[in-house]
Amino acid sequence: MDPLFPALDTARGEALRFGDRSLTYPELAAFAAPLAVRLRDTGRVAVWATPSLETAVGVVAALLAGVPAVPLNPKSGDSELTHIVRDSAPTLVLAEPGTELPPALASLDRHDIDVQIDVQDDGAPRPAPALPEPPPESPALIVYTSGTTGPPKGAVLPRRAIAATLDALEDAWQWTGDDVLVHGLPLFHVHGLILGTLGPLRRGGSVRHLGRFGTEGVTRELGSGATMLFGVPTMYHRIAEALPDDPELAKALAGARLLVSGSAALPVHDHERIAAATGRRVIERYGMTETLMNTSVRADGEPRAGAVGVPLPGVELRLVDEAGEEVAADDPEAVGEIQVRGPNLFTEYLNRPDATAAAFAPGGWFRTGDMAVRDPDGYVRIVGRKATDLIKSGGYKIGAGEIENALLAHEGVREAAVTGEPDPDLGERIVAWVVPARADAPPSLTDLADHVASALAPHKRPRVVRYLESLPRNDMGKIMKRSLTQQ
Template sequence: MSAFFPALTAGADPGRTAVRCGADTLTYEGLARAAGALADRIAGAERVAVWATSGAHTVVAVVAALLAGVPAVPLNPRTGERELAHVLGDSTPSAVLAGPADALPAGLDGVPRIDVDLAPAGAGPVRTVPDAVRTGPGPVLLPAEPDDPEVPALVVYTSGTTGPPKGVVLSRRAVAASLDALAGAWSWTADDVLVHALPLFHVHGLVLGVLGPLRRGGELRHLGAFSVEGVTRELGAGGGTMLFGVPTMYHRLADALAGDPALAGALAGARLLVSGSAALPVHDHERITAATGRTVVERYGMTETLMNTSVLPDSGPRPGTVGVPLAGVGLRLVDDDGSVLGAYDGETVGEVQVRGPNLFSGYLGRPEATAAAFDGDWFRTGDMAVRDPDGAVRLVGRRATDLIKSGGYKIGAGEIENALLDHPGVREAAVTGEPDPDLGERIVAWVVPVDPGSPPTDAELAAHVAESLAPHKRPRVVRHLDALPRNDMGKILKKALPGAG
């Protein structure tokens, strides 16, 4: 039996659609054929890179690597020359798996290329065998997967915001534990049809968005590129039951809802709407719920930990929180001096530390960095949060960029950003701190106004925040921009703000 993908084995419905990416559709039998044939070709490799475009070839490549027990290193097709060279030199893949039509950059010239075939030659039933390697045409033979849950499944590189990207080694144990915990929290089953347009080089789009539905035996429909029309089509007439997205996607959906009854109906008909990778502003939560009757579920995770918490779908609207710890995940808040904070008052800020089977195995080839990331068996996330009285986690920002110490207070940038976004004249907002001789740090708001010709005044925004939160949390400086810098997942790049360090 296939340990990680039970639906690929004999006994599952071979004719059921597993993946639809644009013009490419694979049934579970077709996926087993394509991935099984590729697994034979890469068996025994130390690691393989995957040119992770948003299509079926990437899905087959990663499934094949898992079947073969070979760690896959997803490569962002938009990665620059310097970063690509670092990732390749650090991970030393034996080959790069790519679609036949993919044009690879010169930086990959020294890595053997294996083209992913979605319809390999051969006929006969799908079955599993004990040996991993088979040659020639004939039946599809799925290799026996590794018995050891600690075998690496993926090596996913961090964004590199604090230095060169580090390779996060994710074991089969971590991936399975995180997906199974989400399945329990979300009642995720083989009957679900997941719709998304997330990139497939990141844990959100790849682990949750591809491996998640395939582990459950459900269906994945990838839009290729996000569009309101695509979401409407696949959640409406297409019968999609779940939607995964990031805040920028949900913001565009919220903007479109007022004049689009078909979109409203499609979202209302979905069983589960999930947002992640960054905080979804409260006003977008409210607009979507008002138009559809559906609440957007937020969850919290990161590359090193996969998923830590989630709002439970039946818990009612919880804008501003990322829910409670998932099954098997331990979570605590820690003060600057290392003491554990026990307050569930919605105000006491501490760093999030987590432990559980969802944690990564370490940074590839960096034992010192791995050791520094842990406090005993607790992983230091670098995220700052408060706990509500019911135990729900409310993130307030990153320690490195979002924790502002002003006038003796520890202030999270995230709550100020949400307050600013509640102002009708603000389209986008980011908050940072900068040195202040009196306060230690002063709060700086970076604002994209709805009407650039008539933006809200500094005093108006300061008063709005002071009234919504507290006077000491008001911005002392307001700077206007045409747009905020963001990465591929929609996260604001605060270090790229003009003059930011």
């Protein structure tokens, strides 16, 4: 197998920038290689994944060493961290110097990631021995899921999956070593770590991490040579809100080669506002921890609001009904669960053979739990999660996502989420959770129901509206619907 980071030996430009600190490719190699040598026989290592140069160096070193890395969310609570440490059993934790670690990690040996070049007596950098490339199926990362239905599960991602996803995105996004990527995503998850950090490093390009996301940072970086922006819908919503009063932000976005949104559906209303102000369309992609990336709108394809594009090279995708039968590809109204297979898939849930077996259908198809429809030309449109977003009302199967987009197009709605709840007549009734644009004048149920009925269909109108000051979201900006329904 080719090395994950061939550019470490060839590229000379800037590899990483976090705030005012940066590393060139030779510097990254000089820091990561000696640490990799120390890690070779340590077993699994945890990485305290702060948004820092040190985190990036630590993960690259672990990958060079062929040691599985377990990124840890610094915002996780003590009980969750305790579970992850017990489950993954790392031998040590890599951390940024000076960072205080919580009690849950007290049992682990600590190794501070020292971003200093190892030099010989004559002051020259000490050459690091070449390390053999591990086998493609060997574990590279163990990334823990969000744990919405129980304790978080550790998805074991092999080197093969990381290489396959990043190379498929190279094709879909025409991604090259000349690209400079901007993002402010956390480094403990697939989007910010694998796509946003390892992706540029595999290409020989550069990543500029904002530390904390802000429109000022986006303007600064895209206005000074960056070509791509990765974000989640919450970030793009903030961009859409700021654009009317920020011509410099509009100019910076207009000059970007690619604006990519992921981790959740980007509301159509925000798509349209950004396009109107900048002339640029945000493209969406679809993936998850267990599968990395499955689909994307291509850089040379048609950006289509509400769609996550077509399957990536090497990825097979099908929609199946409740009986497990494949949904006809030529029926754009047929809702089915997305199942995928390909080289992008994880190997297993760590220590959970039962959960691993249940996640796969016969033939090696992974059950994503996401519901979608498919346009005649193959574009996939996700309508929600099978467990929380598929509403069976009055004999219809209704996806929450399209109703949410319709609600967000109403001038009186700032944020919206849709769930179902039991109804003795309909089976389930549609419930809209709304953050009004004006708290003192929220839109009425009748107004919202008529708006949705005219935009979509009468059977898709909400029967109940509940008003909130804000919607509960996780670190990636996803709405936590289980928190809503538990209210």
